[in-house]
Amino acid sequence: MSQKNITELDIKGKLCPMTFVYTKLALEKLKSGDTLNITLDYPPAVENIPENCKRQGLAKILDIKQLKDDIWSISLEKI
Amino acid sequence: MSKDSIKMELNNNQIERYSRQIVLKEIGGIGQKRLLKSKITIIGLGGLGSTTAYYLAGAGIGNLKIIDFDYVDLSNIHRQILHFTKDINKKKTESAFEKLTSLNPDCNIEKIDGKIVPKNIESIIKNSDFVIDGSDNFSTKMLINDACVKLKIPFTIAGALRYHGQIITVVPKKKTTCYRCVFGNITEEASGMSCSQAGVIGVIPGIMGSIEAFEAIKYLLDFGELLTNKILFVDLLTNQYNYINVFRDVECLTCGDNSNINLMDSGSEINDKC
Numbered sequence: 001m002s003q004k005n006i007t008e009l010d011i012k013g014k015l016c017p018m019t020f021v022y023t024k025l026a027l028e029k030l031k032s033g034d035t036l037n038i039t040l041d042y043p044p045a046v047e048n049i050p051e052n053c054k055r056q057g058l059a060k061i062l063d064i065k066q067l068k069d070d071i072w073s074i075s076l077e078k079i
Numbered sequence: 080m081s082k083d084s085i086k087m088e089l090n091n092n093q094i095e096r097y098s099r100q101i102v103l104k105e106i107g108g109i110g111q112k113r114l115l116k117s118k119i120t121i122i123g124l125g126g127l128g129s130t131t132a133y134y135l136a137g138a139g140i141g142n143l144k145i146i147d148f149d150y151v152d153l154s155n156i157h158r159q160i161l162h163f164t165k166d167i168n169k170k171k172t173e174s175a176f177e178k179l180t181s182l183n184p185d186c187n188i189e190k191i192d193g194k195i196v197p198k199n200i201e202s203i204i205k206n207s208d209f210v211i212d213g214s215d216n217f218s219t220k221m222l223i224n225d226a227c228v229k230l231k232i233p234f235t236i237a238g239a240l241r242y243h244g245q246i247i248t249v250v251p252k253k254k255t256t257c258y259r260c261v262f263g264n265i266t267e268e269a270s271g272m273s274c275s276q277a278g279v280i281g282v283i284p285g286i287m288g289s290i291e292a293f294e295a296i297k298y299l300l301d302f303g304e305l306l307t308n309k310i311l312f313v314d315l316l317t318n319q320y321n322y323i324n325v326f327r328d329v330e331c332l333t334c335g336d337n338s339n340i341n342l343m344d345s346g347s348e349i350n351d352k353c
Contacts, residue, residue: 025101
């Protein structure tokens, strides 16, 4: 069985659509089944990133957490 | 195109510049890197060619070869978007080079001042991933058609006159209908008029040139549908957009089953571009 990798992506300070652009570019470098953990601070991206990943068939949404008042994390599994 | 294209990394400036393309499902970072490695030749820098060149440079085509022999004239400027009033009497290649390098420094521009003729066309287009016709005369279009079919390079040919335009894409490796299959041995005399005689509204070469640019992008990234085996006719006066199915002629002198392409028999002169 091949190793599943976990990659961290910090996009704090990025606004939409760059939040999705950086997410997409990071996912392109992963293998199917790998995990991408994103840290972000732009509230609209908490909805936009999962929605765009679903629409483009890029990744499954594993988890969305609010870490602090203005910090969130999104875990994605590359399809 | 190099298979290594996806190994290169986009820098932050490129990620920002191409972000609206990277967001698109069909392009992404992989497609963008492929565009940056691509080589396109644009023959003619008039209304069609300058529009195509503008959008291809903007899209991040890494290598554009631009060819024209002409100088900017005041009567060109209403439709030839790369040339400004200050450029009158400047070589079109020089005027285009200045605008395109300023538009996108990622884009390497090779300019060739001169006419495309049977003697030079093969060496000019031979390493191209795609060729764009921006000429306004049948002899040049036929020469481009014949040379591209001979070298098996995909290409798009468009035309614009008055309020109308038409466009076809040819993929020789897939044996799609070529320009000569449709128009045979048509000549300038038979066709009647050029832009200078018949007139042309500026937006029509802009629209057709824009479609040419996207045909190239779709081919390079292998998505969507190409305008192969059909001609799109655009009539802006009545807002009609019609597709005519066209079929490969097995007896075509260029792509027919027994063809033997001799470019010296093809036309060779670029007149004033639409």
